[in-house]
Each structure stands twice: as C-alpha cells, then as structure tokens.
Amino acid sequence: xxxxxxxxxxxxxxxxxxxxxxxxxxxxxxxxxxxxxxxxxxxxxxxxxxxxxxxxxxxxxxxxxxxxxxxxxxxxxxxxxxxxxxxxxxxxxxxxxxxxxxxxxxxxxxxxxxxxxxxxxxxxxxxxxxxxxxxxxxxxxxxxxxxxxxxxxxxxxxxxxxxxxxxxxxxxxxxxxxxxxxxxxxxxxxxxxxxxxxxxxxxxxxxxxxxxxxxxxxxxxxxxxxxxxxxxxxxxxxxxxxxxxxxxxxxxxxxxxxxxxxxxxxxxxxxxxxxxxxxxxxxxxxxxxxxxxxxxxxxxxxxxxxxxxxxxxxxxxxxxxxxxxxxxxxxxxxxxxxxxxxxxxxxxxxxxxxxxxxxxxxxxxxxxxxxxxxxxxxxxxxxxxxxxxxxxxxxxxxxxxxxxxxxxxxxxxxxxxxxxxxxxxxxxxxxxxxxxxxxxxxxxxxxxxxxxxxxxxxxxxxxxxxxxxxxxxxxxxxxxxxxxxxxxxxxxxxxxxxxxxxxxxxxxxxxxxxxxxxxxxxxxxxxxxxxxxxxxxxxxxxxxxxxxxxxxxxxxxxxxxxxxxxxxxxxx
Amino acid sequence: xxxxxxxxxxxxxxxxxxxxxxxxxxxxxxxxxxxxxxxxxxxxxxxxxxxxxxxxxxxxxxxxxxxxxxxxxxxxxxxxxxxxxxxxxxxxxxxxxxxxxxxxxxxxxxxxxxxxxxxxxxxxxxxxxxxxxxxxxxxxxxxxxxxxxxxxxxxxxxxxxxxxxxxxxxxxxxxxxxxxx
Numbered sequence: 189x190x191x192x193x194x195x196x197x198x199x200x201x202x203x204x205x206x207x208x209x210x211x212x213x214x215x216x217x218x219x220x221x222x223x224x225x226x227x228x229x230x231x232x233x234x235x236x237x238x239x240x241x242x243x244x245x246x247x248x249x250x251x252x253x254x255x256x257x258x259x260x261x262x263x264x265x266x267x268x269x270x271x272x273x274x275x276x277x278x279x280x281x282x283x284x285x286x287x288x289x290x291x292x293x294x295x296x297x298x299x300x301x302x303x304x305x306x307x308x309x310x311x312x313x314x315x316x317x318x319x320x321x322x323x324x325x326x327x328x329x330x331x332x333x334x335x336x337x338x339x340x341x342x343x344x345x346x347x348x349x350x351x352x353x354x355x356x357x358x359x360x361x362x363x364x365x366x367x368x369x370x371x372x373x374x375x376x377x378x379x380x381x382x383x384x385x386x387x388x389x390x391x392x393x394x395x396x397x398x399x400x401x402x403x404x405x406x407x408x409x410x411x412x413x414x415x416x417x418x419x420x421x422x423x424x425x426x427x428x429x430x431x432x433x434x435x436x437x438x439x440x441x442x443x444x445x446x447x448x449x450x451x452x453x454x455x456x457x458x459x460x461x462x463x464x465x466x467x468x469x470x471x472x473x474x475x476x477x478x479x480x481x482x483x484x485x486x487x488x489x490x491x492x493x494x495x496x497x498x499x500x501x502x503x504x505x506x507x508x509x510x511x512x513x514x515x516x517x518x519x520x521x522x523x524x525x526x527x528x529x530x531x532x533x534x535x536x537x538x539x540x541x542x543x544x545x546x547x548x549x550x551x552x553x554x555x556x557x558x559x560x561x562x563x564x565x566x567x568x569x570x571x572x573x574x575x576x577x578x579x580x581x582x583x584x585x586x587x588x589x590x591x592x593x594x595x596x597x598x599x600x601x602x603x604x605x606x607x608x609x610x611x612x613x614x615x616x617x618x619x620x621x622x623x624x625x626x627x628x629x630x631x632x633x634x635x636x637x638x639x640x641x642x643x644x645x646x647x648x649x650x651x652x653x654x655x656x657x658x659x660x661x662x663x664x665x666x667x668x669x670x671x672x673x674x675x676x677x678x679x680x681x682x683x684x685x686x687x688x689x690x691x692x693x694x695x696x697x698x699x700x701x702x703x704x705x706x707x708x709x710x711x712x713x714x715x716x717x718x719x720x721x722x723x724x725x726x727x728x729x730x731x732x733x734x735x736x737x738x739x740x741x742x743x744x745x746x747x748x749x750x751x752x753x754x755x756x757x758x759x760x
Numbered sequence: 761x762x763x764x765x766x767x768x769x770x771x772x773x774x775x776x777x778x779x780x781x782x783x784x785x786x787x788x789x790x791x792x793x794x795x796x797x798x799x800x801x802x803x804x805x806x807x808x809x810x811x812x813x814x815x816x817x818x819x820x821x822x823x824x825x826x827x828x829x830x831x832x833x834x835x836x837x838x839x840x841x842x843x844x845x846x847x848x849x850x851x852x853x854x855x856x857x858x859x860x861x862x863x864x865x866x867x868x869x870x871x872x873x874x875x876x877x878x879x880x881x882x883x884x885x886x887x888x889x890x891x892x893x894x895x896x897x898x899x900x901x902x903x904x905x906x907x908x909x910x911x912x913x914x915x916x917x918x919x920x921x922x923x924x925x926x927x928x929x930x931x932x933x934x935x936x937x938x939x940x941x
Contacts (some may be wrong), residue, residue: 484845593835
C-alpha cells in the first residue's frame with residue numbers, strides 16, 4: 189500500500205500531543221508511526237526508575253529534551269523504606285550526558301541525588317533550564333552551588349521538601365552577575381541563611397522571575413525589599429513571618445504587598461505572628477492557592493486571612509482552622525477545588541483542636557467544585573461519609589486519615605465500610621483513595637465493585653482476610669498503584685491475581701502476612717536476612733512488586749532480596 | 761487475650777552492672793509524660809467494651825527517638841517535614857529528657873496481627889532508624905525472645921546488650937527477673 193502521508197506532516201501532528209498516554213497510544217498504531225513518534229518525542233515520564241533502564245530509554249527515544257523520573261515508593265515519605273534502598277539518579281545522568289547533550293529539564297521525585305550528579309549535569313548540559321527536585325535527598329548546598337555557577341540558562345530551580353545537607357547559604361552567591369534568566373526559585377526546604385544582598389541583587393536582575401519561595405531563615409523585615417524588586421511575582425513564599433514589634437515593618441509590608449498585583453499563590457508562613465497577616469490583605473484578591481500548612485496560628489486569625497481570598501481554589505492549612513473556620517469557606521471561597529487539612533498535634537493523646545468530621549461535611553456541602561481532599565481528623569462516622577459522597581460526586585481524590593488506627597464510626601461503633609463504600613459508589617471519577625479507621629473485608633467488596641476509575645489506593649490496618657485484597661485486585665480495572673501496611677493479607681490474593689500485577693506500576697505491602705511471592709520482579713526488604721533463612725511460616729517484612737523491562741536491579745542493598753522463579757518453586 | 765502493659769528495652773549490660781538503675785533518670789517525669797500519650801490507645805478501646813474491636817496493647821512513648829514517632833512506624837502518614845512543624849511547636853517542652861543510652865525501646869503496636877491472638881510489640885534500638893516488631897505470643901521464654909531480637913538487629917552491634925522492660929507502674933525490670941508468664 190502506498191504510504192500517502194509524509195512523515196513531516198505526521199511529526200507536525202504528533203507535536204500537538206502532550207499527554208504521555210496519547211503518545212504511547214500513537215506509537216502502537218503501526219511500525220512507521222512508532223518510528224516517527226520515537227524520533228520526535230521530547231518529553232519522557234518514568235514513573236518507576238527501576239521499570240526501565242537508561243539505556244533502553246535512550247535507545248528508543250534519541251531526541252529527548254525533558255525527563256521526569258520517580259524513584260522510591262510513596263511510603264518512603266513515612267519512613268517505611270530503609271536507608272540505602274536505591275533510586276540513585278547518577279546512572280541516569282551519566283547516561284543522558286552522553287546521549288542527550290541538549291537536555292533542558294530534569295524533574296525528579298523521591299530519588300537520591302548526589303553533589304556529583306548535580307555537578308555533572310551542570311557542566312554537561314549547555315542548555316539546561318529546569319531542575320525540580322521533590323522529596324529528594326543525598327546532596328548538599330555544594331551541589332546547588334554547581335548548578336548556580338554553571339547553568340547559564342537556568343530558568344527554574346525548585347527544591348520541594350528535599351533533605352539537603354546544608355553546609356552554608358553561600359551557594360546562592362554563585363549565580364554570576366550576568367545571570368538574568370531565572371523564572372522560578374524555590375529554596376523553602378533549606379535551612380541556612382543566604383546572603384540577603386546577593387538575593388536582592390539576583391531578584392533585581394531577573395525580570396522574568398515569577399516564583400520566589402524563600403526559606404525560613406529569611407526574616408520578615410527583608411520581604412519588602414524583595415517584593416519591591418519583583419512586583420511581577422505570581423507565586424511567593426515567605427520566610428519566618430514574625431518580628432519584634434516595629435510598626436514600620438508592617439507598613440512597609442502593606443506597601444510591598446499592594447505593589448504585587450499579580451500574586452496568585454502564597455506559602456511559607458513559619459513562626460507566624462498573626463499581627464502581620466493583615467499586611468497581605470491587599471494581595472489576596474487574586475490569590476488562588478494558599479499554603480498555610482506551616483502556620484501555627486489559631487482559627488480567628490487564619491479565617492480572617494482566608495476569607496480575603498474570594499478566588500481561592502487550593503487551600504492547605506493546619507487543623508487550627510477547626511470546624512468553625514471550615515464553615516466559612518462556602519460563603520467566602522466558593523470556588524474551592526482542593527482542601528488539605530494537616531494535623532498540628534498528631535501524636536497528642538487528646539485532640540488539641542475542635543476539628544471533626546463536621547468541618548469536612550460543611551465544606552463538601554457548600555463548595556460545589558471541591559474535587560480533591562486530604563483530611564486528618566480524630567473521628568468519623570458513616571453518616572458523614574455518606575453525606576460527603578452524596579454532596580460531592582465530583583470528587584477525584586479523597587484521602588482521609590483518622591489518626592487512631594482502626595477507629596470505628598464514633599456514633600455507632602461500627603466499621604466505616606458503608607461510609608467509604610458510599611464514596612466509591614457516588615464518586616465515579618475517583619482516581620485516588622486513602623482510607624483509615626475500622627474497615628473489614630466488606631469495604632473492599634464495595635471498592636472492587638464500584639471504583640472502576642481508581643488508580644491509586646492506600647490502605648492501613650484494614651480488612652480481615654485475603655478476600656479483601658482479592659476484591660481490589662480483581663475489581664479495580666484502572667488500578668496502577670496499591671500500597672498496603674499492616675493488613676492481614678497474605679499469599680492467596682497475590683497468587684490468584686498475579687497477572688493483574690503486571691498491569692500495575694507497583695504494589696507495596698509491609699507488615700502483612702505474605703510468605704510466598706507470586707512472580708519475578710519482586711523485591712523483598714528484610715533486614716533480618718534472606719527470606720529462605722527463616723521458617724516458611726514467617727511472613728516477610730516488606731514487599732515491593734513492580735513491573736519492569738530492565739531485569740533485576742544491579743544496585744540492591746544487602747537487605748533487598750529479589751525473588752526469582754526458583755525461589756517460588758522452593759517455597760511451594 | 762490478656763492485657764499486658766509492656767515496654768521492653770535492650771540495654772548495654774555494662775551500664776546495668778555499674779548499678780545503673782533503670783528506675784532513675786527522671787523516669788517519673790518521663791512516665792507522666794508517657795502516660796499522657798499512652799491514653800490515646802487505652803481510652804479509645806477501653807470505652808468500647810462491648811464491641812468486637814481488636815485490642816491493641818497500650819502504647820508507651822519512645823524516649824529520644826531517631827524518627828520522632830510515637831506510634832507504629834509509618835503511622836500516622838506524615839512526612840518528616842510535617843513532623844518538624846508539629847514537634848517544633850508542641851513538643852519542645854516535652855522533649856529534652858536525657859535518656860539512658862544504648863537502649864532498645866519496645867512498645868506495643870497495632871500490627872495486623874491484632875485480630876488473631878498475636879501480641880505485636882515494637883522494638884526500637886537507639887541509633888537505629890528502623891523499628892522492628894516482634895510477636896510475643898510466639899515466644900515462651902525470655903531466651904527465645906532475646907535470640908529473636910538479636911537476630912532482628914543482627915546488622916547492629918548487639919554484643920553486650922540486655923533486655924529490659926517497663927511495667928505498668930513505670931518500673932524498669934530486667935528480663936528474666938520475673939517468670940515469663
């Protein structure tokens with residue numbers, strides 16, 4: 189058959205496809221489309237750094253300009269993945285240095301990044317523009333100094349909740365005097381003080397600066413000078429937001445904030461003195477995103493600030509807001525789409541604030557666009573969950589953490605099965621669900637039956653038997669990531685659904701009852717020694733199963749055991 | 761299932777031999793502080809006497825944690841950044857008690873085994889990031905418990921450590937002083 193469409197035209201059309209799913213679908217149409225697509229793909233997303241090797245990626249996609257890679261499983265955030273597990277970025281960087289000299293963007297999440305990696309990348313990619321490191325670790329401020337000194341075309345340096353060894357604030361002074369291309373700087377996770385004059389000069393000479401997120405060490409007195417030099421800022425994060433009582437600071441702040449007519453996002457707010465919050469009111473009309481999750485401030489002051497933001501779409505706040513504060517949201521912030529309420533005292537024996545399920549119920553009733561919820565509280569009822577589900581069938585993310593594990597419905601003392609069942613039944617577009625409280629196998633029946641679009645599920649202290657896990661694995665058609673801790677799930681469900689595991693990115697199970705592993709590409713983390721060295725009845729500590737085309741890892745630490753097929757046969 | 765209130769610790773025997781009394785070291789103040797946190801699980805389940813709720817054993821606090829966690833590892837699901845905010849604000853006054861060194865603290869966690877007859881107790885060794893859990897119902901003597909714990913912490917230098925536990929009065933006892941039952 190004559191091939192009528194010139195490649196160039198197809199390439200041109202493919203360039204409009206930005207979603208990875210679409211690009212992947214296109215590449216499956218036929219061999220020539222596969223070839224055209226792979227030569228023109230510029231952006232790669234690797235959801236699990238061990239699912240594929242750098243060599244395989246480079247061989248297939250020779251002209252990549254932007255890479256996003258994720259490393260450790262999500263539960264690493266809660267200290268469940270031992271030190272030294274892996275997710276090193278160095279092999280990726282060294283391979284890309286050879287094959288992608290024109291690489292512009294690297295975005296990493298939960299990976300181990302060394303100063304060596306940062307130095308290598310800063311010296312090798314001449315057109316490097318964007319570095320985003322989320323929840324990464326392993327580097328020091330010396331690595332940042334290399335980036336600052338060598339990346340002449342840098343636009344974004346964004347460090348989100350990274351564990352950085354903070355040797356000094358001197359790294360910032362390594363940006364050359366003729367460096368003017370900065371668009372985004374997020375140093376909020378760093379500890380030490382940078383030179384304020386260097387920071388002011390940097391901000392002054394970068395006219396395109398849109399995002400500036402300072403660290404705690406920048407005192408509130410320094411803010412007016414910075415804001416005056418960058419009135420074009422769209423996203424701003426303060427440092428410590430308190431000072432000795434000096435009235436001119438307040439008026440300077442008011443003046444500076446009112447000069448910033450484009451602000452959409454505010455964050456920072458460590459050590460807040462509530463008296464300084466009103467200084468921001470003039471900047472609040474345009475605010476769509478407010479992150480007050482560091483602000484240890486009581487409800488009235490919090491609410492006063494929040495209600496200044498009629499266009500608020502995203503609110504992150506501590507539970508100091510209380511039910512009373514949440515009640516204000518439907519009246520003042522009707523466009524709210526995302527709400528995250530974090531616990532101020534999660535380890536306290538008694539509740540320290542008056543935040544209950546009622547707060548969430550009122551927001552769900554009054555904010556019609558609410559679609560994403562993360563909520564920590566100490567009590568919940570089936571009735572409340574059912575109400576929330578009925579109010580907000582448009583929810584796509586629902587993460588509820590009731591702080592006491594296995595807490596039942598506080599009104600009826602029953603499990604919360606029907607409540608969560610209502611969530612999955614009514615919220616048909618639900619993509620992500622995290623559950624807590626007392627839950628039996630029944631809730632997994634509901635999930636398997638209704639949660640057809642669910643992609644990520646997090647479970648802890650739930651279920652009675654393998655039937656629970658089986659219902660999830662067999663019923664949730666879209667499931668990609670499943671993470672389970674402390675549930676009585678064992679081998680049967682895994683063995684019965686081994687094929688399902690290959691359609692998922694990963695499965696994590698810790699402190700469960702798994703003894704035998706269903707297939708290869710299974711990692712068992714056990715610091716007590718090889719699983720074979722213990723009695724057959726002894727469950728494994730941690731299990732991480734993921735699909736991969738890269739074969740077994742070559743960088744395993746001594747507490748990770750990959751189960752091969754022989755092991756499965758021996759144990760059975 | 762019998763209710764047992766335990767806190768187990770592994771300690772360097774040299775410390776103990778020098779007449780080092782586990783019952784000293786501000787234990788009283790420490791104990792009061794611990795008891796406040798312990799209530800969390802005690803009360804939750806004590807109030808629900810007629811319901812089939814799995815009993816979790818009372819939780820006692822860690823002293824001088826590496827991870828700064830009072831409960832089961834990984835719960836509640838809060839990352840280290842959030843913990844810094846919480847602890848900095850609230851726990852400045854609670855912390856600062858000096859701890860005996862070289863202790864492994866053991867506390868009762870709500871492991872998945874709480875629905876069966878297992879009794880999971882959490883063991884922590886000072887200086888080690890990851891806690892372990894041991895099921896007391898699987899052991900019938902202190903010796904097997906100690907052997908298991910030694911195997912669990914095999915990566916660390918466990919020579920010269922001893923096992924100690926804190927009973928509900930807050931007194932520290934050496935494992936072996938009382939009969940296993």
